[in-house]
Amino acid sequence: MNELTILVIEDDKTIQNFLKISLQTKGYKYILADNGLSGISYFYADNPDLILLDLGLPDIDGMEVLRQVRQKSEVPIIIVSARGQEREKVSALDEGADDFVMKPFNAEELLARIRVALRHKGTVKKQMSEFELDSLKIDFEKRKIFVHGQEIHLTPIEYKMMTLLVNNSGKVLTHHYIQNQVWGYDTTDDYQSLRVFMANIRRKIEDDTANPRFILTEVGVGYRFADE
Template identity: 45%
Template sequence: MRPRILIVDDEPQIHRFLAPALTAAGYDPLRADDGASGLKGIAVWSPDAVVLDLGLPDMDGKAVLEQARAFYDGPIIILSARDREIEKIDSLDRGANDYVEKPFGVGELLARLRVALRQRQRFPGGETVIRAGGVEIDLERRLVRRDGEIVKVSPREYDLLSRLAQGHGKVLTHKELLVSVWGPAHVHDTQYLRVFIGQLRQKLETDPAHPKLILTEAGVGYRFYSP
């Protein structure tokens, strides 16, 4: 069965552009032209992923995102002309999996969709061991291994790594990581993140200067890449 992708956008040209591209890539495109019909489509069709514009005629896309997250756990990729960093961060904090700016290349959007769908298929929930290349994170035992050898990590390093890993490719913002690992009082302490991310890279990456496991989203946060 072809994965169903719901496009929620009020621009007809976006649908004309994306529908054939998604079809050619093996997807079944679905259409919604405003926020209300988008929410209805998510509830009725249960799409495999949603591509959501922020600038909708009847309601802000971030409101759609928040309401959808009350009943939908599939990937939601934001598609928007709002290129300010704060918009990306706010959308991700509200539950988006990724963010693509307009104008965009269809190849980039398809790549983001493939990553989001692949991660959801591999990790439907309730997993106890997460593997990425030679790194293995045992969530029950709170153990980290690299190439079969146990890696010594501090409790805080483990909490940060496990939070990233359980994101399964989703961009996690600085705020989200700081609140979940250090608590609300440290929401602005991004230096903590830089230090601990650097320590984890030294322990887990083959080349810490060119990481392939813990990736930086400049100005926004980090994501855990599991190929």
């Protein structure tokens, strides 16, 4: 039986029940909050392992809940919202959300996202010495990358982007976040140079750049490195 606790901050009773049943089937414990202030109180009182957060709450905006939680904790937060505009996704991810799932959603997809977020929580502070997925292998200690057993060359910037993505496997990284992490600043909304770097990396590591296995594009938002 799963001992992990998930806090659900959602005011729609139908979706609450759907989430409750979905979580129960996988053995997760759950706490239900139907407004933002209650959700924040439960967060402080119960120290959940993950939060499912709606943005359209009746008392305070879900983004404010996200900000308050992030000031105190790195607990994984998955936004579950009907707000589908790219700017909403980008804002939530830049504020510290781990993932964004659109309503209506498939239960199995949401549960998979939960597993990824929880796995990332368990490994984020653990420094990997080696990474391997399908045809790709990275030796972090030697700073070498191999595809199908053959060493490939990445420029320093490409290598930095690659390791940033791999160390956050399964998590959406926004254009803004990547630029800040790689170059230390983000002064423009023009991410063409970032796209060029990503295209170059894909050409070197992907068997089929039209259907990438490793670096996945979240249109208008950023990139996600495939989780196992």
